[in-house]
Amino acid sequence: MRIILLGPPGAGKGTQAKRLVDKYGIVQLSTGDMLREAMASGSALGQQVKQTYEAGRLVSDDIMIRMIEDRIMQPDCARGFILDGFPRTVAQAEALDAMMARHGLSLDAVIALKVDEKALIERIAGRFSCKVCGTGYHETFHRPKTDGKCDICGSSDFIRRKDDNATAVSERLNVYNAQTAPILPYYAKKGCLKQVDGMAPVADVAVAIDGVLSAVTQGVLHGS
Numbered sequence: 001m002r003i004i005l006l007g008p009p010g011a012g013k014g015t016q017a018k019r020l021v022d023k024y025g026i027v028q029l030s031t032g033d034m035l036r037e038a039m040a041s042g043s044a045l046g047q048q049v050k051q052t053y054e055a056g057r058l059v060s061d062d063i064m065i066r067m068i069e070d071r072i073m074q075p076d077c078a079r080g081f082i083l084d085g086f087p088r089t090v091a092q093a094e095a096l097d098a099m100m101a102r103h104g105l106s107l108d109a110v111i112a113l114k115v116d117e118k119a120l121i122e123r124i125a126g127r128f129s130c131k132v133c134g135t136g137y138h139e140t141f142h143r144p145k146t147d148g149k150c151d152i153c154g155s156s157d158f159i160r161r162k163d164d165n166a167t168a169v170s171e172r173l174n175v176y177n178a179q180t181a182p183i184l185p186y187y188a189k190k191g192c193l194k195q196v197d198g199m200a201p202v203a204d205v206a207v208a209i210d211g212v213l214s215a216v217t218q219g220v221l222h223g224s
């Protein structure tokens with residue numbers, strides 16, 4: 001299964017992608033995570049993108065398209081993948097179509113999470129994650145079971161993203177509206193866009209996404 005999860009920053013893409021990884025045994029390709037890993041490693045790429053990332057602007061299409069093409073060719077993607085944070089421009093969407101066609105691959109679904117701006121700001125402001133295993137939390141919506149201790153690995157070391165500050169968030173929302181939202185009509189025209197209400201609690205969003213994917217799977221099984 002090959003899926004794109006679309007939606008503004010803080011919509012819940014990463015939260016849902018992680019669940020789908022467990023459910024379908026496919027990999028999550030988060031371009032934001034890839035950039036954060038590059039910056040943490042101090043690689044040339046990491047240094048090149050740091051300023052753009054921290055300001056909440058988009059890294060160039062060239063870099064991102066190359067990064068995704070390299071990644072989807074790796075053996076662990078053979079069973080399928082969930083794109084989280086890519087594509088983010090119409091040029092990236094067109095390049096993705098072209099690269100998938102070149103490699104004989106097709107998309108099963110493009111799922112867009114709809115969340116209003118006030119909720120996005122609240123979600124991003126409260127977001128933090130475990131520094132050791134990366135598990136994501138929220139101060140209000142998803143606290144660790146024991147305060148200050150990661151549910152998964154027990155670590156008490158938590159971090160917040162450098163671009164989750166008020167200035168960068170405001171820029172990221174502007175960038176989303178100007179450069180990423182136009183992807184929705186691009187996929188709607190192709191007939192593969194499914195909109196899901198992302199304002200609902202995590203479990204309800206999960207049920208809605210599973211509904212979309214089970215319809216897609218049945219369509220695939222019945223050859224439509």
Ligand code: ADP
Nearest residue numbers: 010011012013014015123127137138141201202
């Ligand atoms: P994205 O990957 O789209 O930027 P995340 O999955 O990181 O978004 O979610 C942003 C924050 O909102 C996280 O702290 C997460 O725990 C929380 N969150 C995700 N989905 C929901 C939801 N449906 N309701 C409330 N909070 C949510």
Ligand code: AMP
Nearest residue numbers: 031032053056057058059064085086088
């Ligand atoms: P995310 O983790 O998806 O919220 O992405 C965090 C930041 O990484 C964005 O604000 C951009 O600076 C950069 N980024 C991630 N994915 C892309 C992409 N597909 N195109 C351009 N920049 C990206």
